[in-house]
Every structure is written in C-alpha cells, then in structure tokens.
Amino acid sequence: MSVLLEVQGLEVSFDTPDGKVTAVNGVDFQVRAGETLAIVGESGSGKSQLVLAIMGLLAENGQASGSAKYLGKELMGLSQKQLNSVRGKDIAMIFQDPMTSLNPFLSIERQMTEVAMHHNKISHREARAHAVEMLRAVRIPDPEERIRQYPHEFSGGMRQRVMIAMGLLCAPDLLIADEPSTALDVTVQAQITHLLGELREKSQMAIILITHDLAVVADVCDHIIVMYAGQVVESGSVDEIFYDPHHPYTRGLLESVPRLDRPSDTELHAIRGNPPNLLALPEGCAFRDRCDYAQEACKSTPPLWRDAQNGAGDGTGDGTGDRGRGRSNRCILGLPGGELVSPAKQPDAEAKQEGHAAADTEVGA
Amino acid sequence: MSEPVLRVQDLTLHFSSDTGSLLRRRKRVLKAVDGISFDLFAGETLGIVGESGSGKSTLARAILGLAKPNRGRVLWLGEDLTKLDAEQLRMKRKEIQIVFQDPVASLNPRMTAGAIIGEPLKTFYPHMEQLQIEERTRGMMKMVGLLPNQINRYPHEFSGGQCQRIGIARSLVLNPKLLICDEPVSALDVSIQAQIINLLRDLQKKLGLALIFIAHDLSVVKHISDRVMVMYMGRSMELAQKTALYRRPLHPYTNALMKSVPVPDPRVARKLRQDLWLKGDMPSPYQPPKGCVFHTRCPYAVKRCQSDVPALRRLEQGDWVACHRAEELDLSVELPTEET
Numbered sequence: 001m002s003v004l005l006e007v008q009g010l011e012v013s014f015d016t017p018d019g020k021v022t023a024v025n026g027v028d029f030q031v032r033a034g035e036t037l038a039i040v041g042e043s044g045s046g047k048s049q050l051v052l053a054i055m056g057l058l059a060e061n062g063q064a065s066g067s068a069k070y071l072g073k074e075l076m077g078l079s080q081k082q083l084n085s086v087r088g089k090d091i092a093m094i095f096q097d098p099m100t101s102l103n104p105f106l107s108i109e110r111q112m113t114e115v116a117m118h119h120n121k122i123s124h125r126e127a128r129a130h131a132v133e134m135l136r137a138v139r140i141p142d143p144e145e146r147i148r149q150y151p152h153e154f155s156g157g158m159r160q161r162v163m164i165a166m167g168l169l170c171a172p173d174l175l176i177a178d179e180p181s182t183a184l185d186v187t188v189q190a191q192i193t194h195l196l197g198e199l200r201e202k203s204q205m206a207i208i209l210i211t212h213d214l215a216v217v218a219d220v221c222d223h224i225i226v227m228y229a230g231q232v233v234e235s236g237s238v239d240e241i242f243y244d245p246h247h248p249y250t251r252g253l254l255e256s257v258p259r260l261d262r263p264s265d266t267e268l269h270a271i272r273g274n275p276p277n278l279l280a281l282p283e284g285c286a287f288r289d290r291c292d293y294a295q296e297a298c299k300s301t302p303p304l305w306r307d308a309q310n311g312a313g314d315g316t317g318d319g320t321g322d323r324g325r326g327r328s329n330r331c332i333l334g335l336p337g338g339e340l341v342s343p344a345k346q347p348d349a350e351a352k353q354e355g356h357a358a359a360d361t362e363v364g365a
Numbered sequence: 366m367s368e369p370v371l372r373v374q375d376l377t378l379h380f381s382s383d384t385g386s387l388l389r390r391r392k393r394v395l396k397a398v399d400g401i402s403f404d405l406f407a408g409e410t411l412g413i414v415g416e417s418g419s420g421k422s423t424l425a426r427a428i429l430g431l432a433k434p435n436r437g438r439v440l441w442l443g444e445d446l447t448k449l450d451a452e453q454l455r456m457k458r459k460e461i462q463i464v465f466q467d468p469v470a471s472l473n474p475r476m477t478a479g480a481i482i483g484e485p486l487k488t489f490y491p492h493m494e495q496l497q498i499e500e501r502t503r504g505m506m507k508m509v510g511l512l513p514n515q516i517n518r519y520p521h522e523f524s525g526g527q528c529q530r531i532g533i534a535r536s537l538v539l540n541p542k543l544l545i546c547d548e549p550v551s552a553l554d555v556s557i558q559a560q561i562i563n564l565l566r567d568l569q570k571k572l573g574l575a576l577i578f579i580a581h582d583l584s585v586v587k588h589i590s591d592r593v594m595v596m597y598m599g600r601s602m603e604l605a606q607k608t609a610l611y612r613r614p615l616h617p618y619t620n621a622l623m624k625s626v627p628v629p630d631p632r633v634a635r636k637l638r639q640d641l642w643l644k645g646d647m648p649s650p651y652q653p654p655k656g657c658v659f660h661t662r663c664p665y666a667v668k669r670c671q672s673d674v675p676a677l678r679r680l681e682q683g684d685w686v687a688c689h690r691a692e693e694l695d696l697s698v699e700l701p702t703e704e705t
Contacts, residue, residue: 043554141645155647185417186622186627187625188646190624190625191643191644193627212555213627214555215627215628215634216627218628218630239631242630256555256556256558257555257629258555258562258582258584258585260587260611264607264611267563268559268563270558270560271559272560274527275524
C-alpha cells in the first residue's frame, strides 16, 4: 500500500498570555491508502491541533513546524490558496459539532453544491444531483426534498451525516473525522460509526478518526496512535492496542470505558488526576503523576520512543521500523505481553523491575 | 423499606407553540413528559436513560419545580411540590439540588471556585459568617476531591472533570437529601467519567442521598443505579431493578439501547456491528406515532402495536414495562464474554 500522508516531527505551539504552549510536540505517523487510523487521547492531548495543523487551520496565535507530506507533496508552509486545492478535494474534514460546522443561514443544497462546483468545475445541476446521491449514500431519507432544508430542520445525527456527505462530495483520498460522534446519543453514535465502517469497506478512502473513547473505534480502525500531552505514547495495530496495550496510559483508557459486561458492584476504573497543564509539564514522563506503575526512574528520564520487537509477534507485519508506524511505545516499562487486567494501585516495584529488566535493555532509539 | 422520599405520580408536561403562517396560526403540542410515575427511596439511585428528546431533562426540571407540569404530582416527603408557590419552592431547594450537564457552562466564569461553592450558603443563610462559609466551602472541596488551596481559582483554571467536581460541591453544600444529576458525565472524557461516577457513588453512600442519575448511555448508569427507568418520547418504557434489566431487558427499546453501547473489544464489536440495531431517528415529537410510540423503530412490532397504546404494567417479578409483547419476547442479553 502506498503512503498517503506522512507526518514527521510535527510541532504545534501557541503564544498565550501565560507563555508559549506546546500542544503537539514532535509527532510522527503515516496513513496508507485505504487505511483507517485512529488518534486517541484525552482533551488537551493535542490530537485535534495535530490535524488542524496539517490542514492549515490553526488559530491565529498558533505556529506549526515539521513536515506533513500528502503523496510526497509538502503541505506545511503552503499558502491558504494552495491549500484550498487540497482541502475538500483530496483531504476532507468533518468536525465534532455538526451544529456549528454547518452554516445555519444556507440551505444544505447551497452548502453542498458550492464545494463540488468549486473543485470539480461542474454546473449547479450536476452538483445538485451529485449531492442528492451523497445524501442517499449516508442514508438521509427523502434526499431530494431534504436537500432544500436548513440545518436546524435536521436532528443532530442527521446533521453529522450531512457533514459526512459533504466530506465525501469530491471523493477525497483521506477523510479526517474529529470526534464525529462525541456530541451524539449512543444510538446515533452507533449509526455514525456503522456508516464510517461501511464507507471504509466500500470505498478506497483512508480515514483518520479522532476520539477520546477507544470503544467507538474498536471495529472501524486498522491502526491506532495514542497521544498524551502532545506526544504519541503508543502506536500499534488495532488488535495490539486492544489486546496487548503496552503503555499504562493506553491501559487506563481501555479500562475506563464503562462496559455492560462488567459486574456493576465494582468501582469503575478511572485514570486518576487530570490531564496535565501543558505550561507546567512534570519532569521525566508527563504521565507519571497519574500512572499506577510509576517508579523513581520515571521522575527524571523522559521516556524515549522505542519499537517493541518483543510484542505480540504478529505486530511486525507492518513494522518497517519507521516511527509512529510499527508496534512501539514511549514508556520505560513498556509492559510487553501483559494481560489486560486491572493493575494494582501500588504494584510491587521490585517485581516489576525484575519482570521488565529484559525489556529495558532494549531501550534504544 | 420505609416510605419513599419522592413519589412522582402521573407527571405530565406539555409545551405548546404556535406554528403556521401569520394568518393561519395553529397550536401544536409537544408532550415532553407524558404520565411518568415512580417512587424513590432514601439512599437509592434511580438511573434515567433515553435518547435526546426523550424528556429526561424536562422531567428533572419538573421535579425541581423549574418547569410547571400540566398534570400530576411530585410528592416530596409527602408534600406536593407542584402546589407550592415560588418562595415555598425555593426553600425546598435546600433539600433538592441538581448537577448540570455542561460542567463549564454551568459555572460563572467571573466567580472563584470558592465563591461558586459558597453561594448557596449565602443565599439560604444570609446571616452566616464569612469565616464559617469559607470553612464549609473548604470542607466541600476536600470531599469532592479538590484541593482546598484552589479556593481562589477561576473555572477556566480547572479541567472539565474538576469543574464538574465544583458543580457537585455547590449542589451538596446545603446538605440536600435528593440530588438530581442531569447527564453529569456526558461532556467529559471517558477517562474522567469514571472518576465522577465513582465520586457520586461514594458521596451517596457517605451522605445517604437519594439520587436521580440521568444519562443517554445504559453503560454509564449501570455502576451507580439501583433501579433504571428507560424513557422514550416522554414516556416510561421500562422501570426495573438494575440486575434484572441488564440481564434481560423487557422492552425492545431498552434492548436497542444496550446494543448501541460501544464495546472496547474489536472482535466482539465487529461481530455486533454487523447489523445495526436501532435504525432511523426518533419521530417528530409533534406527531408521535399512534399506538406504541416506539413501533416505528421496533423490530418486534406487530399490528396491535400500531393501534393500541401499551400501558406501563407490572410483571410478575415486580418490574414495570410498557410493551404488549413483553412476556413472549426473550431479550436476554448474551453479553460478550470477557476476553483474555
């Protein structure tokens, strides 16, 4: 599979009255044609700013550096005009809040035909027919009628489906969906995820799905990167991340999902504490204050990025060794081969160190 | 068990609005809450679950007296709240409090955390001394897991989860007996949701609160509820003990909600998602379907469901359901077994 988007050393920072905030701190990843990548992390982990930077949509006080190549062509540093030929056509994006990302003053027809007429240089009539077809593809009932309506006449779930239809108008190679189902009811969330799953199977489109909830991407993604405090802390295939998470943060995210199949009289597992203040990151590992496995060493040494060759074994399929691609994580413990069990609040540090001594010798990079 | 602290009886709240052109005005009625009844005991938690527009929040507002019901009674310790005037109702707010959905929007950005948490004391106890208010505020902050030295910080200096803790502290500072939580975690990250749910559970045990916990997701209320009521288009579809409801939902809508919960296990999720359970949107509340309101989306609907409104009735084992076919349907959930 060819590489569609290659991001290397991407940094995003903002000038704020309190100082310079680094929201994204050196992120690498790849998206290959037809693949679905999930970017997972809490609020403030930098996952949205990362894709906004790639799309040239940062707020005015934001600066981005590093490289993001779309089919070999550098996107960083392009003018807005140059980006306009890529955005919507090659790379489309849908946002979290479907109410605020549609223009309430314009009919759906107007909003949808504008995009197609601009990029494909077609007549209004053709554009309209195409838009109706797309609405039908995302299961809007009665699309010929509904296309005349305004956003407020649609329910939340329908608006999000309209957004997806708009994103699909120019048959992009890559669709970026930033928390597409977060503001919606579970039932509608299930519909939207189902729709994305269908699109993924039917078209050759690659998708980047951004979410704070690992559960919603379980059945629709191929590859996952987990972000914390502006850095990627773990990456791997969907099965690797779900069945053999190496980083304690990934484990925490998985365990905090409320499940119907867990006994209800137990405490829910939460990641304790709060997302870190990016202006005052702790020394060493940014996650250590919230980590159940933290040790002395975590206080001083920032964990390096490393490939885990001793992973699940089937993780090497894609692992060409490039950062942010194969099975890798950013933790001095790395917890390879661990089972997904609730970690004890205070694990026996000695036993831990012994158990991972072998893994630690491989820390390189 | 003793007498319930709260009895809601046939509570009904309709909104009417004008529609049509200037010359041809028509009234249309939206039945936001349509004949809801339940009892709540001291120290008990009732989970209320349903999609947006099912009437959960309006029900909460009607119980608090923030919206005037058209019909029905809200008996708080035997006294009908719907009959009280504004001032009498205001005094009841010492006993009944609410936590709102949006933790940031429900806090005044110009007030410090301390001022926000202490304000109910100032309102209800105007003669209380500042020192005493501050002491109580610090105590509350500690109880909800905030650092008392953050008392002078403003809401924007806190994360979403911390803001919700402030909201909870504010609602508990008056020592209420009933706390209504209206989607307190749906605006939070999953990793933080669990913190807030665990906190509410602990506080309830410690303080012996009666709790109404509203959510749109059955998995969220599972860990905190004793009983669960499922609402759809203003009506109660099912009201059952938690263990029974999660093992064998009686109503197809409950079942649909359960199947919509995302499973953090790729193999199970791929299998489950193969066919989508609940299709379509909720019908327009201005024109609710005849018969059972759920029949348009129900995979088990039969002819009768299109014409007869199913009453909420009590089955043998004591749980309530509004479905004609409750006895014959077996909606036992084969829960995906835990992996590993």
